[in-house]
Amino acid sequence: MRAYTAAIGDYPHTAAVKAGGRFEFADVEPIHRAFAPMVRSLRFDFAELALATCLQAHEAGVGVSLLPLVLHGNFHHRSIWRRAGGPGLAELAGRRVGVRAYTQTTGLWVRGFLASDYGVDLDGITWVTTEGPQVAGYAEPANVTRVPGPLVAALEAGEVAAVVMGPRAVPEGAPLEPLLPDWENAQRQWFARHGTVPINHLLTVRTEVLRSDPEAVRELYDALAAGIDARGDERLRYGVPAVAEAVRIAVRYAAQQHLITTEPTVDELFADFQRYLG
Incomplete structure (x- = not known):
């Protein structure tokens, strides 16, 4: 029986699966370092993959199939920061804002609610x-630029007005504060409107593995689903209706x-899953 390779983060809901079995788990920390090898060279049989990367890989025709199982998700109204007393939301127009990568999924969600809920251009x-x-092959918009970093230093120096990063990534003691002072209320309102929690990372599989050995894919999918069930966390879920x-x-x-450049439907994104496992 073949042992498949997998790059999946260390979470409470993945601990049991990673303890042993037919899957060989790569030592990748932080897990986002596995994303480029997966979509550029199909380095692993299975991989946790950021949702924005999933969407771009689907459009580029990369041989990776999306599985409707959320390995990491959260709200992101607290994921944009300013210097204490720095520029507010209304002052972002025409300014510079830092984000690790323009294609980062946290940035996708932050920019999304800034535009849709606050009218930010x-x-x-x-x-x-x-x-x-x-x-590979994605061309960034003209209003994206690269600096050597780190972004927190650029923020503290006033070189950017704000920076996008999850709360756990903010250095301890950094003189930063959430750009949205009412982020908790904004988060609750977003959930009330949409009835869902933003997805950061999904499980993916090489399409060839899904076609040739759907039973192995089902085995890992079901094992991770059991871990999610044990957690009982609304940020984690599985199945097409739950993630749609x-x-x-x-x-x-x-x-x-x-x-x-195009907007695929949920059915198109999970067509391989529905065909071989649905």
């Missing part, structure tokens, strides 16, 4: 990045932000 902002795209609305919103945001 995303094209009028210069997006200052330290990393390029993971999917968040995926639809992400597709719309991605098209608006020039990450993709």
